[in-house]
Amino acid sequence: MPENAQMSVIGKPQPRVDGPLKVSGAAMYASDHHFPGMLYAVPVEATIANGEIWQLDTAAAEKMPGVRAIFHRANIGRIFRSVPGQGFEGICIERRPPFEDDVVRYYGQYVALAVADTFEAAKAATDAVRVTYDQDKPNVETDLKADDDPEVVVTTYGPVRRLQSERGDAVAAFANASVKLDQTYVTPAETHNPIELQATIAIWDGARLTLYEESQGVFNMRGVLAQMFGLPKENVRVITKFVGSGFGSKLWPWTHCPLAAAAARQLGKPVKLVLSRKMTFQTAGHRARTQQRVRLGATPEGKLVSLQHDYVYDRSVLDHYHENCGETTAFHYSVPNLRVEFGRAKRNIGTPSDMRGPGAVPGLYATESAMNELADELKIDPVQLRVLNEPKIDEGLGIPFSSRHFLECLELGAEKFGWSKRNREVGSMKRDGLTLGWGMAGCAWIAARFPAEANVELRDDGTTRVACGTQDIGTGTYTILAQLGAEKTGVPLNKVEVALGDTSLPEGPISGGSMATASVIPAVFAAADNAITSLLSIATTTPGSPFERRKPDELTFEGGRVFVKANGPAGGVPFADLLRRANLRLVTGSGKSEATVGEEKPKFSTHSFGCHFVEVTWQPEIARLRVSRVVTVIDAGRIINPLAGRNQIEGAVVMGIGMALLEHTTYDPQNGAPINSNLADYIVAVNADVPKLDVHFLDFPDKEINQLGARGIGEIGLAGIAAAITSAVYHATGVRARELPIRIEDLLNSSVLV
Ligand code: MOS
Numbered sequence: 001m002p003e004n005a006q007m008s009v010i011g012k013p014q015p016r017v018d019g020p021l022k023v024s025g026a027a028m029y030a031s032d033h034h035f036p037g038m039l040y041a042v043p044v045e046a047t048i049a050n051g052e053i054w055q056l057d058t059a060a061a062e063k064m065p066g067v068r069a070i071f072h073r074a075n076i077g078r079i080f081r082s083v084p085g086q087g088f089e090g091i092c093i094e095r096r097p098p099f100e101d102d103v104v105r106y107y108g109q110y111v112a113l114a115v116a117d118t119f120e121a122a123k124a125a126t127d128a129v130r131v132t133y134d135q136d137k138p139n140v141e142t143d144l145k146a147d148d149d150p151e152v153v154v155t156t157y158g159p160v161r162r163l164q165s166e167r168g169d170a171v172a173a174f175a176n177a178s179v180k181l182d183q184t185y186v187t188p189a190e191t192h193n194p195i196e197l198q199a200t201i202a203i204w205d206g207a208r209l210t211l212y213e214e215s216q217g218v219f220n221m222r223g224v225l226a227q228m229f230g231l232p233k234e235n236v237r238v239i240t241k242f243v244g245s246g247f248g249s250k251l252w253p254w255t256h257c258p259l260a261a262a263a264a265r266q267l268g269k270p271v272k273l274v275l276s277r278k279m280t281f282q283t284a285g286h287r288a289r290t291q292q293r294v295r296l297g298a299t300p301e302g303k304l305v306s307l308q309h310d311y312v313y314d315r316s317v318l319d320h321y322h323e324n325c326g327e328t329t330a331f332h333y334s335v336p337n338l339r340v341e342f343g344r345a346k347r348n349i350g351t352p353s354d355m356r357g358p359g360a361v362p363g364l365y366a367t368e369s370a371m372n373e374l375a376d377e378l379k380i381d382p383v384q385l386r387v388l389n390e391p392k393i394d395e396g397l398g399i400p401f402s403s404r405h406f407l408e409c410l411e412l413g414a415e416k417f418g419w420s421k422r423n424r425e426v427g428s429m430k431r432d433g434l435t436l437g438w439g440m441a442g443c444a445w446i447a448a449r450f451p452a453e454a455n456v457e458l459r460d461d462g463t464t465r466v467a468c469g470t471q472d473i474g475t476g477t478y479t480i481l482a483q484l485g486a487e488k489t490g491v492p493l494n495k496v497e498v499a500l501g502d503t504s505l506p507e508g509p510i511s512g513g514s515m516a517t518a519s520v521i522p523a524v525f526a527a528a529d530n531a532i533t534s535l536l537s538i539a540t541t542t543p544g545s546p547f548e549r550r551k552p553d554e555l556t557f558e559g560g561r562v563f564v565k566a567n568g569p570a571g572g573v574p575f576a577d578l579l580r581r582a583n584l585r586l587v588t589g590s591g592k593s594e595a596t597v598g599e600e601k602p603k604f605s606t607h608s609f610g611c612h613f614v615e616v617t618w619q620p621e622i623a624r625l626r627v628s629r630v631v632t633v634i635d636a637g638r639i640i641n642p643l644a645g646r647n648q649i650e651g652a653v654v655m656g657i658g659m660a661l662l663e664h665t666t667y668d669p670q671n672g673a674p675i676n677s678n679l680a681d682y683i684v685a686v687n688a689d690v691p692k693l694d695v696h697f698l699d700f701p702d703k704e705i706n707q708l709g710a711r712g713i714g715e716i717g718l719a720g721i722a723a724a725i726t727s728a729v730y731h732a733t734g735v736r737a738r739e740l741p742i743r744i745e746d747l748l749n750s751s752v753l754v
Contacts, residue, residue: 003752007559009486009493010708011632017493018242018478027242031199035270035599036469038201039068040120040725041263042273043256044112045131045282046104049138049348049672053102053111053131061114066121068267070129071113073099074303076262082227084158084577087598088450088510091217091252092224092273093156093285093321093353096434098255098262105317108282110255115263115271138348138672144291144312146343153320153344163328166398168337170295173306177297181374185294185366186739187722188664189314190287191280191674193684194356196244198284199274200257202264208235209261215240216251216473217510222503228258230490230741231264240501243473243511245656248354250473251512254284263368281677285353286665290315292366297337299445302380302388304335306431309367312343318350324359328444328719329367330396331605338396344691348672354512357715360445361722365659367741368441368723373736376424382440382727383410383419394605402604402704405635406442409611413440413633413695417613426734427618427752434617436628437732443720445713447606447702448597450509450516452523456485456531459586461577462477462560464491466524467499470508470516475714476644480517481524483640489530490560506590514712517640519593519707526591532557534587535575542582546573596705604704608711610634612653612724618732620753623744625732627725637702639710645713649695652717658685659718660725661741 021027046053058070068073079097084090098110103690114125152159174180201212209229215221218238226236243250260273275284290313313323326340354362375382390407393400415421422438423429429436454468466485472478478498485496499505509519536555539547539562547555547562556565561572579587597604615629630653639645662683669676676682695717701709726737734751735742 009483010640011638011642014479014483014493014641015643016476016479017482017498018472029196029244030214030240031240031272031274033212035203038270038272039115039117040119040122041113041115041260041268041271042119042126043110043259043279044114044126044131045108045279046106046111047107047671048133048135049107049140050135051104051135052105054134056112057130057133058112061125064121064125064128066117067125067614068117069114070125071115071263071266073102076590077266079258079262080228080230084225085223087595089220090227091156091220092222093252093319093351094255096318097228098259104347108279110259110283113259114266140347140349140667140669140672142289144289144314144345146312147345149344153308154322157322162342164326164340164342166339167395170308170337173337174295174297174308179298179301179378181296181370181377183294183370183373183738185292187290187362187365188740189289190355190659190663191665191682192247192249192285193679193682194245194247194249197275197277198250198254198256198280199272200260201270201272202261203270204264207231210237210239211257211261211598212239213257214243214250216243216246216471216512218469218471218501218503219507220510221253223363224253225257225261229261229588233414238503240471243471243475247356248512249280250359251284251354251510253660256283259621266742270648277679278677281665281674282351285351288315288321288352290323290325290362292325294366294370294371296374298374298378300378302378302385304389306337307335309340312345314345314347314349314352314434316349316351317346321352323352323362325363325366327360327363327446327671329363331391331394332367332442333442334391334395335389349667356652357445357718360719364443364719369726369738370722372439372441372723372727378661379424385416386410386442399603399605402606403637403700403702404609405698405700406609408698409633409635413611413613413631416694416696417631419613426445426731434619435732437616437618437728437730439724439727439731440611440613440719440725441723442687443610443612443716444607445514445716445719447518447608447705448515449519449595449705450597451472451593452509452519453506453590453592454520454523454527455506455588455590456524456527457586457588458489458531458535458575458577458579460584462491462574462576463495463497464489465497467505468508468520468524469500469503469505470520471501471511475509475511475648476641477511477516478489480640480642481520484521484524485528490558514714514716515597516712518705518712521708521710522593523591525707526593527589530589530591531587534589535578536562536580538584538587539578542578543628545578545581549636553676606702606705606711608634608636608714608716612721614728616725616728616732620750623747625729625747627647627689629693630691632717633696633698634713634716635698635700637700637705637717638709639697640708640710642697645697646695648713649717650693651751652715653693653721654685654690656718656721657689657725659740660722664741
């Protein structure tokens with residue numbers, strides 16, 4: 001870090017370096033790319049959710065103008081299965097390659113693919129494909145009872161024990177507790193709705209495949225697609241320069257990716273395939289429906305004595321996605337007796353997948369709602385209940401937290417919100433003729449590092465280049481990488497070139513788990529250090545260099561200049577001068593950092609923490625409920641870019657308003673279709689639903705995670721917010737909603753009348 005902290009670009013609100021490209025339309029998203037001779041593919045979607053294809057009649061479609069081919073099981077060519085590799089390698093949630101058999105397991109499953117000269121011709125051809133089915137009744141039952149699964153189940157991320165965590169004797173302690181709470185909370189299927197639709201463009205050049213893709217993880221996609229086409233990894237290149245957000249839906253390859261590649265192979269032309277919004281509801285993942293029973297036992301003073309969290313989620317027929325609702329349960333509060341266990345229920349639906357804050361977000365809705373209900377039952381302030389149960393260590397793993405400042409979050413949040421003025425009585429607080437409801441909840445999200453590699457160049461024109469094959473999914477990774485490069489090289493931000501989103505670059509982390517920033521910091525810093533080492537060696541070996549007779553360790557590099565340590569920066573020489581004198585265009589350094597995620601025996605429990613304080617207004621005359629105020633405090637270590645960071649938390653809170661009040665994917669019991677599969681019927685929170693959001697970051701750098709002490713912020717803002725909103729709704733209306741989203745019909749039972 002520069003001695004003069006004023007010069008540092010870390011921790012400063014930096015506008016996005018890629019902003020001008022985006023607002024001017026110059027940023028090229030996957031589907032913006034066009035290639036000579038490119039064809040358009042549109043999949044045919046199954047209109048049943050359970051059964052078998054009986055007949056597929058493509059004759060009429062094949063004769064339509066502009067149609068090149070109608071692909072199906074008999075003519076698509078081989079598409080292989082993929083298997084997971086080491087760690088986070090080879091991940092694919094829907095493993096069955098498209099068209100592998102004639103069985104239909106969910107509505108919208110691809111059963112054929114039309115390819116034509118134009119998108120319109122391809123779309124028209126899909127409508128002309130006649131598919132008849134042997135149809136069974138689909139199982140899309142919303143009441144979830146756990147299937148008969150073994151104690152250890154195989155999941156997308158490896159084997160998991162269904163009894164996730166246990167200490168003491170939770171059952172006995174609950175039975176003997178003087179205060180008990182036993183409630184079940186339900187969260188619906190929710191669908192990611194990034195504005196940019198998923199897209200793949202596939203181009204073959206002999207046995208080499210290039211994919212322009214909307215990917216949150218280009219290297220994983222490369223590995224999976226290489227397996228699916230029986231190619232060495234180095235024959236596949238995945239390019240993702242810009243992503244119009246993902247929320248997890250673009251983390252892993254979906255079945256349309258190999259379809260586009262297979263069609264391009266069969267026809268010898270580039271093929272573009274862009275999903276419709278409807279398809280994204282059917283075949284590109286969603287947040288699983290969950291049913292979570294929470295049992296709390298406590299003393300009359302509010303000390304927890306027992307916590308049981310039993311949850312069931314749904315999954316597709318063939319896949320093993322694990323919705324880890326218990327992720328935070330074992331460490332969030334101090335409790336001597338605890339048991340967390342889960343079950344799964346197969347349904348005829350497309351597979352669920354990671355959606356922003358997977359597991360913890362629905363999980364914390366349940367456990368934090370239970371804490372709020374317990375506080376009401378005990379007539380204890382919900383903030384106080386949490387303070388009373390603050391743990392000293394991670395009691396689930398029996399190890400210390402690397403850095404936990406949950407109590408400071410609560411304190412600052414309560415102060416900023418004015419929580420001390422709360423009157424606990426339901427419906428008692430009024431303003432401007434409206435009834436107010438105040439609620440709060442805590443949140444947590446895992447912090448860790450994926451492995452990462454990076455490269456940094458110092459160039460003879462005084463610029464620098466930072467390269468790392470991670471992605472920017474709209475969250476600000478271009479800007480973060482530029483800041484890291486500027487910090488280490490002293491080059492101003494506007495002279496830092498950032499290259500990401502390409503498997504030809506050093507292998508970067510997925511943009512997932514809120515771990516990209518934490519992961520790239522050590523790799524970029526090591527790369528820059530190595531480039532600087534190379535520069536210092538050149539400075540001492542170039543004939544005529546001012547440092548010719550020095551030893552490299554007598555020199556140092558700071559603020560873009562090389563100087564003799566003993567003499568101080570005054571006699572420093574800019575690195576560009578040294579490079580030019582040596583006739584070098586550039587020096588380069590590579591850096592690498594190891595993963596911490598999935599460590600066998602971690603020394604510390606690394607998580608971010610936070611809390612939300614929410615005000616709602618209730619107008620019983622017209623049954624109108626609005627979220628009118630949210631204060632959020634986040635403890636995520638050092639914030640590299642408070643402008644981009646605040647934007648992350650605000651976006652997550654907006655999504656939380658949607659989660660609490662609006663979002664749910666509904667499946668038709670007749671044919672298994674997600675029936676609200678469009679943005680008119682699947683309601684997300686928009687500007688008009690969102691009040692001013694007040695976001696605060698604590699500043700406690702977590703040095704266990706990287707040199708800068710930065711954890712992640714992409715997901716934590718969505719954790720806990722739904723519980724804070726539902727408790728505020730209870731406070732305003734007297735309606736205890738334990739199934740999301742809260743509907744107007746629920747509120748008509750309000751005891752707080754005109
Ligand atoms: Mo996030 S669900 O890891 O994109």
